[in-house]
Amino acid sequence: MFHLGFIVNPFAGIGGKVGLKGSDGKAIREEAFARGAVSQSINRAKIALQVLLPYKDKLFFYTASGDMGEELLKEMGFSYECVYSYQGQSRAQDTVDAAKVIATKNANLLLFAGGDGTARNIYEAVGEDLPVLGIPAGVKIHSGVYAVTPKAAGLVIEQILNNELVSLLETSVMDIDEGAFRRGNVRAKKYGEMQVPAEHRYVQSTKSGGKEVEALVVQDIAEYVVEQMEDDCHYFIGSGTTCATIMDVLKLPNTLLGIDHIFQRELIQADVYEKHLLEILDANPGKVKAIITIIGGQGHIIGRGNQQLSAQVLRKLGRDNVIVIATKTKLQQLNGKPLIIDSDDPTLNEEFSGPIKVITGYEDSVLYPIGRI
Structure with missing residues (x-):
């Protein structure tokens, strides 16, 4: 049985289509919804999980309650345990806390949907101790921890389930200053590295x-x-x-x-x-x-x-x-x-x-x- 941690940042990417260049902070979220933003991260996480539907009997998930993971896994019929609960709207700290709990379980890998801010939260929680893989769902995707598409994230895990050689690479966790970005300045900063499974490239x-x-x-x-x-x-x-x-x-x-x-x-x-x-x-x-x-x-x-x-x-x-x-x-x-x-x-x-x-x-x-x- 392959044990996956699974976390969705339900607010990742909501600022993109409404011109806010990010989703960090309560004020930006409120402005995004006021402009008609719709959450996309859950749908993008679903695309990744659809690849894994034929492997339900080989997978078990550890996740957070509500729209941070549990609802989607339940809808799709995967086996899971909810190991973290929150009240009201989820916050960045809920991502950190959920990842910390998952790290205490016997998860082989932590799959998460979000953007660069979410990757920073995951890094704060698990560092290099637990392999991770990101489902791209944010406005800013500078970090190397993400698959190129949501479907690609599912395909990488499929390779692991099929016993193919999948390299573990140390890749950078990057993020930019959203305030400066909105003013037209890109200031990227490296926050650390995490282990990420990548499609195997033979030497x-x-x-x-x-x-x-x-x-x-x-x-x-x-x-x-x-x-x-x-x-x-x-x-x-x-x-x-x-x-x-x-x-x-x-x-x-x-x-x-x-x-x-x-x-x-x-x-x-x-x-x-x-x-x-x-x-x-x-x-x-x-x-x-x-x-x-x-x-x-x-x-x-x-x-x-x-x-x-x-x-x-x-x-x-x-x-x-x-x-x-x-x-x-x-x-x-x-x-x-x-x-x-x-x-x-x-x-x-x-x-x-x-x-x-x-x-x-x-x-x-x-x-x-x-x-x-």
Whole structure:
């Protein structure tokens, strides 16, 4: 089941057709409606969702009440849970608060309809922690977090549901000063970046290269992972040659078919057992991550050469603290088959199923599914 957050800014874009160049603020809304403005964002969100109607059995939504999402999902027959409610007309703060609640759920992606102001609200709530995708519905669309059309937003999610490789890109959240814009001055400002799924663009060297090119891609993955390591976090480095390259970058000895424990880029213990992993997890709650890759020819990421990462270890670790790395070539070789977690606990295997971020290069990731077995 793919879990989607879903938020609609019902006032996004109302100022466009009536010449107000935006919809930020209560006074502008009132003026827009006085000029005969009609909300368009709900209709544009509906266009995106229509693409997903054939996938109802694969989707579950977390949304806000009323015209911020619940009414549309109910009308279209999608399964959902309303996790945020508001009174009267929705405000920008309701978008922020709703997104914050959705971020506490197990949503794989937050789909929202609005403009640049809405993107800023979503960024304030979730930052880079949760992948997002915008349905363009505002007057100003400077941010890179939006699909090119509402239908395109639905098509990107359709690709994910069909197990196609969809890159996660870091794109800019931009907005302009509406007051200055109305006076003819465009003053755009970058507020941050969010992770956005984009239609996959294959890197030529990865698609056509041989062993030498593949080794360079693995090196890029390893260098990126090392750059992202946090000094207060313990890391369990898993089995396989891709993980071994991380140890090479760190200039540390590696256990090719085992788990190594590193902290502050130093080897603490090589070839550790389940008992040691549990002790580290208990002593450092929330400060432990595991880095794993595909082992074997069938897409296994757990259960082939890394049984030390048992169901008990994985449950204490948490799905969000599992970092999966693999080249796109290796993922392509699966021919659409999902990744496999074959732990000693079928319930854990089920809990970990669903799309997961896979680091596939330097600042390059894709969403790829973990299947049920």
